[in-house]
Each structure stands twice: as C-alpha cells, then as structure tokens.
Amino acid sequence: MNLNFIRNLPETAKRGYRWLGLISLAAGLIVWWAIARFSGLPAFVLPSPLQVWQRFLLSLTDGELVQNTAVTLVEILLGLLWGAVFAIVLGYLLAKSRTLEHLLSPYLVASQAVPLVAIAPLLVIWFGPGMFSKVLICALIVFFPVLVNTIVGLRAVPTALYDLMHSMRASQRQILLHLEIPAALPIFLGGLRIGATLSVIGAVVGELVGADHGLGVLINVGRGTYDTPMVFVAVFTLIALALALYGIVAWIERKLLAWQQIAEL
Amino acid sequence: MSTVPILTVRNLSVTFPDANGGLHALSDVSFEVCPREFIAVLGPSGSGKSTLLRILAGLLKPTRGSIHFADGDSPRIGMVFQQANLMPWRTVIENIELPLELDGENKESARVKAQDLIELVGLQGFEHNWPRDLSGGMAQRVAIARALIHDPDILLLDEPFGSLDALTRERMWTELSRIWQMRQKTVIMVTHSISESLFLSDRVLVLTQRPGTIKLDFKVDLPRPRDDEMRYTAHFGKLARKLKEAIG
Numbered sequence: 001m002n003l004n005f006i007r008n009l010p011e012t013a014k015r016g017y018r019w020l021g022l023i024s025l026a027a028g029l030i031v032w033w034a035i036a037r038f039s040g041l042p043a044f045v046l047p048s049p050l051q052v053w054q055r056f057l058l059s060l061t062d063g064e065l066v067q068n069t070a071v072t073l074v075e076i077l078l079g080l081l082w083g084a085v086f087a088i089v090l091g092y093l094l095a096k097s098r099t100l101e102h103l104l105s106p107y108l109v110a111s112q113a114v115p116l117v118a119i120a121p122l123l124v125i126w127f128g129p130g131m132f133s134k135v136l137i138c139a140l141i142v143f144f145p146v147l148v149n150t151i152v153g154l155r156a157v158p159t160a161l162y163d164l165m166h167s168m169r170a171s172q173r174q175i176l177l178h179l180e181i182p183a184a185l186p187i188f189l190g191g192l193r194i195g196a197t198l199s200v201i202g203a204v205v206g207e208l209v210g211a212d213h214g215l216g217v218l219i220n221v222g223r224g225t226y227d228t229p230m231v232f233v234a235v236f237t238l239i240a241l242a243l244a245l246y247g248i249v250a251w252i253e254r255k256l257l258a259w260q261q262i263a264e265l
Numbered sequence: 266m267s268t269v270p271i272l273t274v275r276n277l278s279v280t281f282p283d284a285n286g287g288l289h290a291l292s293d294v295s296f297e298v299c300p301r302e303f304i305a306v307l308g309p310s311g312s313g314k315s316t317l318l319r320i321l322a323g324l325l326k327p328t329r330g331s332i333h334f335a336d337g338d339s340p341r342i343g344m345v346f347q348q349a350n351l352m353p354w355r356t357v358i359e360n361i362e363l364p365l366e367l368d369g370e371n372k373e374s375a376r377v378k379a380q381d382l383i384e385l386v387g388l389q390g391f392e393h394n395w396p397r398d399l400s401g402g403m404a405q406r407v408a409i410a411r412a413l414i415h416d417p418d419i420l421l422l423d424e425p426f427g428s429l430d431a432l433t434r435e436r437m438w439t440e441l442s443r444i445w446q447m448r449q450k451t452v453i454m455v456t457h458s459i460s461e462s463l464f465l466s467d468r469v470l471v472l473t474q475r476p477g478t479i480k481l482d483f484k485v486d487l488p489r490p491r492d493d494e495m496r497y498t499a500h501f502g503k504l505a506r507k508l509k510e511a512i513g
Contacts, residue, residue: 160350167322167344167421168364178363182354259354259395 044226052236055229064218069237071213075131075203076241079138080196087143087195088188091150101151108147116141117205124210134206134214141202142195149191153184186260189253196245200238269335270297271451272321272419277330278476279316289476290316294330296470296479298419303445303452305462308472309512314455317477318344318423321453336418343412343450345425349404351396357407358383358392364415375414382410385444402433409441413448422454426461438464439493446490459508463487464496471511481511 029049035041036048043051059065094101120137127133157180165175207216215234222230277294280287290313298304308314319325321332322344334340343364351360358379365375383392386406396404405425412420425441426434442465445452456462462469463485471481485504487495495501 158350160346160348161352163319163322163324164344164346164350166324167342168367168415169323169339169342170367174367178367179352182352185354257354260397 044228047229047232052229052232055227056233056236059230059233065233065237068214068218068234069241071131072203072207072215072238073241075134075206075214076138076199076245078131078135079202080142080199080245082135083139083142083199084146084192084195086139087146087191088150091147092154094147095151095154108144111140112144116202120205120209124206129210129212134203134211137206138199138202141198145194145198146188146191149187149194150184153187153191154180156187157183186253186257189249189256193246193249193253196249197242200242200245204238268299271300271335272298273333273335274298274321275331275333277317277320277327277332279313279320279325280328291327292476292478294472294477294479296482298451298453300451301449302468303466304454305466305469306453306455306472307459307462307469307508307512308457308477309474310457311475312472313475313477314457314472315423317472318421318453318455321419322421334418340418341415342419342421343415343417344421345405345408345412345423347424347427349396349399349401349408351399351404351407351411353396356393356395357388357399360396360407361410361414363411368415378414379410382414385413385447386410386440400433401429402437405429405437406440409444413444413450418451420450420452422452424455424457427456434461435493441465442491459505459512460496460501463501463504463508464491469508471508473513481508483508483511 033049036046036051039046047055056065094104116137123136124133127136161179161183162175165179170178203214204216204219207214208220211217215238218234219231222228222234274297275295277291278289279291280289282288294317296304306314306317316325320327322342323339352363355363358376361379361382362375365378380392383389386409388403388406388410391399391403396407399407405428409425426437429437438461445465452466454462454465464487466485469481469483469485470479471483472478473480483504487501487504
C-alpha cells in the first residue's frame with residue numbers, strides 16, 4: 001500500500017490522521033468488549049478486554065511472560081540473522097553466476113514448494129525441542145524472501161553505472177562497496193522487512209510443534225488449561241514483536257534510504 | 266600546442282559477434298590527438314562513434330588495431346555519458362568526489378577540490394542536494410565536474426548533451442567552452458550535431474555509416490574564446506556546410 005501522500009500533508013493534518021487510527025482502535029476494543037459482555041460466551045471462549053489485561057498484568061508480575069517472550073525473541077533474532085546471512089552470501093553468488101543459478105534453481109524452487117509448517121515436526125524430531133530447531137525453522141522461512149530480493153536488487157544495478165565505475169578503473173571491491181551494495185539496498189531491505197515478520201511466524205510454528213519455553217508454549221498451555229486470556233496475551237505479545245521488528249527494519253530503511261522517497265507501510 | 270601526440274590510434278577495427286558473421290562497427294580507424302586538443306567525432310547514429318569512445322575508455326576491447334597513450338598504458342580518464350549517471354544515494358558533492366575516493370585521496374583535500382569544481386560548473390548552493398532534485402542540465406554539470414576532479418589525462422564525452430532540451434544544450438555548449446578554456450584538457454567528444462562539434466572543437470573527425478571509418482579530418486579555424494554570436498557568422502555557416510557534405 002502506498003501511503004506516501006501522507007508525507008506531503010502539513011503537520012496538523014498528519015496529527016488528524018493519527019487520531020483517526022487511535023479512534024478506530026478504541027472502537028475495536030469497545031466492539032470486542034460488547035460482544036464478550038452481551039453474547040453470554042464464557043471467558044474460556046471469549047474473554048473480555050479487561051480480563052485479558054488482568055491476565056497480562058499477572059503474567060508480567062510472575063515473570064512468566066517476560067521469560068517466554070525472551071526465549072521467542074532470541075529464536076527470532078538468531079533465525080533472522082542466520083537466514084539473512086546465508087541468503088545474502090548465496091544471493092550475491094547467484095546474482096553473479098547464471099551457471100550457479102541454473103544449477104541450484106531446482107532446489108530453491110522445490111524448497112519453496114515444501115510447506116514449512118508441515119516439515120516443522122520433522123525438524124523438531126531431528127534437532128530436538130530446544131532452541132536450535134526453532135532457530136532453524138526461522139532461518140529457513142527468512143531465507144527465501146531475502147535471497148530473492150538480494151538477487152533482484154543486485155541484478156537491478158544499472159549497467160550504465162558499471163560503465164562509469166569501470167571508466168574510473170574501480171576494483172571489484174570498490175564496485176561492491178560504492179555501487180552494488182547501495183544500489184541493491186532498497187530492494188534488499190524490502191526483503192528483510194518481509195523476512196522479519198515471517199521469522200515471528202517461524203518461531204511460533206516451531207514452538208507449537210514442541211518446545212519447553214516460548215510464547216508458542218504459553219499458547220499451548222493456555223489452551224490446555226482453558227486459560228484463554230493467557231492465549232490472548234501471548235498472541236498480542238507476538239503481534240507486538242512482529243510490529244516492533246517491522247518497525248525497526250522500516251526505521252533502518254528510512255535512515256539508509258533518505259535519498260529516495262520510500263513508501264511507508 | 267605541442268606536436269607530440271598524447272594518444273595514437275592505429276588501424277582500429279571492431280566486429281561484434283552476431284548470427285550472420287559479425288557486425289562491423291568500426292573499420293580501420295587511425296588518428297592522433299595532441300595534448301590540450303578538443304576533438305569532436307561527428308557521425309550519424311550507427312557510425313560506431315560511441316564504440317570508439319568505449320574502446321578509448323577501456324570499456325571494450327578492439328578486434329584489431331592498437332591504442333597508444335603517451336603516458337603509459339593506463340591513462341587517467343574522465344568520462345561523461347549521455348545520461349548524467351549520478352549515484353542517486355550520493356549528494357551532488359559526494360558524486361563529484363567519487364573518483365578521488367576511489368583513488369584513496371583523503372576527505373579534506375577531496376572536499377576542497379570538489380568545492381572548486383562546484384564553483385567552476387556553477388552549482389553553488391546545491392552541494393548537498395540529492396540528484397533527484399536536479400534538472401537534466403544541472404545533473405550533467407555534476408557529471409562534468411566529476412569527470413574533471415581527478416585531473417584526468419583525457420576527457421571523453423559521449424554525446425554529453427544529447428538528452429537535454431535544445432535551449433539547455435546550447436547554454437551547456439557555452440559552459441563547456443568556458444570550462445575547457447579554464448582547464449585546457451585533452452577532450453574527445455562524440456556527437457551527431459554539426460554545430461556542437463564546430464562550436465566546441467579544434468578538430469572534427471567525420472565518421473561514415475557502419476562500418477565507421479574516418480571520412481574527413483577537419484581543422485576548425487574559429488578563433489577562441491568563442492561566444493554565442495560566432496554561431497551566426499557566415500564563416501561558421503560555411504564550415505557547417507562542409508561538414509554536412511562530408512556526412513552526406
């Protein structure tokens with residue numbers, strides 16, 4: 001979605017739009033509360049916003065939430081890091097060599113045809129219920145969008161700029177540093193933004209399949225004990241994590257790509 | 266002007282491989298360039314004039330023939346393309362500094378030289394703008410400044426004003442003429458404009474249709490410094506007619 005036009009509005013008008021967002025969120029909460037209050041559904045089916053809030057405070061004080069969030073966050077960040085690092089290295093090699101690309105493309109395409117959710121149980125069987133299997137699932141899910149965007153970004157570098165660099169007798173290293181990296185950055189960061197949110201999904205999928213700690217475990221436990229407010233707390237925490245990661249990458253984009261108009265959202 | 270050539274081109278031929286036995290772009294091109302000479306290579310499109318420039322810039326290997334630079338095999342080259350080719354992620358002044366950065370020159374002295382060139386090309390006040398903020402003419406001024414900053418042995422211009430509108434183009438001729446008067450570089454400029462080649466150069470090499478060969482090596486005897494008025498004199502018209510006849 002392109003919300004660029006918001007940037008061109010005067011400050012006061014922008015504030016007006018921000019208010020609209022808050023109003024809509026408040027309205028959502030009221031609707032939720034009304035349904036929970038008047039539908040007669042028991043709290044283990046649909047807890048009210050207040051019950052969820054109380055459960056949130058409780059899980060904060062007994063340390064349960066912080067501890068499990070920390071585990072999930074570490075899995076997400078490690079998965080994102082390794083997935084992105086491998087994707088960047090392989091992406092660079094594939095962008096440079098058509099031979100390598102054709103050699104590996106059957107595997108790359110096939111790897112995308114495999115639903116990761118379906119093989120997550122296998123990975124947990126092979127690598128155990130500990131952190132490693134979650135990091136691996138995250139890394140696998142992050143890998144592809146970052147890989148594709150690295151390749152597309154590098155291939156989109158204008159040949160005219162390569163000519164320019166060659167006419168200045170630039171070395172391969174200088175071309176990488178002064179041309180390829182900055183030119184590929186916008187598309188690459190777009191991939192990383194997608195990868196960041198996917199990585200949250202990867203971690204939860206892994207934890208739901210089998211784990212000792214993490215927000216996915218909280219969800220499973222909450223479901224098993226009819227502690228539905230806990231499930232809500234865990235889900236909202238996951239949303240907050242995903243939004244925060246997305247926001248951080250978007251912030252990096254704004255900092256690094258000040259030279260171009262970037263679409264927000 | 267010294268008579269020892271800075272650049273000697275001998276029997277240059279270029280064939281691009283294709284399905285039917287290869288495309289002859291250039292055939293047996295020979296010429297010499299003296300230091301501080303401004304040479305225009307004039308020809309219709311498809312005469313291989315850009316190919317010639319790309320060979321001189323080291324972007325392309327000739328099929329046959331040789332290029333010899335007086336100062337050794339890897340001369341310092343400043344090149345200006347038809348498009349400005351600025352790096353969009355660098356500000357105006359950072360774009361101009363790029364060649365020095367690649368040479369490993371320190372930042373302070375690069376900044377001083379870039380500032381000098383900003384003034385030479387008349388872009389004061391735009392040092393820290395992004396390229397996206399510039400008009401075509403301004404962008405091309407940045408490209409010219411960038412090509413001059415590392416004090417190249419030879420300046421190669423590939424239809425540098427081809428993408429500008431007619432009015433801006435003529436203003437840029439006067440600008441380039443003034444810049445050349447101040448810096449006195451050896452210049453080889455490719456163009457398909459007769460007035461552009463006459464107004465700017467000391468010598469015009471007329472290339473034929475593909476495969477390009479030199480049909481005419483023509484000395485431009487217009488006095489320097491040149492101004493706009495000169496383009497409307499009878500003598501300018503006479504020279505233009507001669508070139509027109511050579512192109513055919």
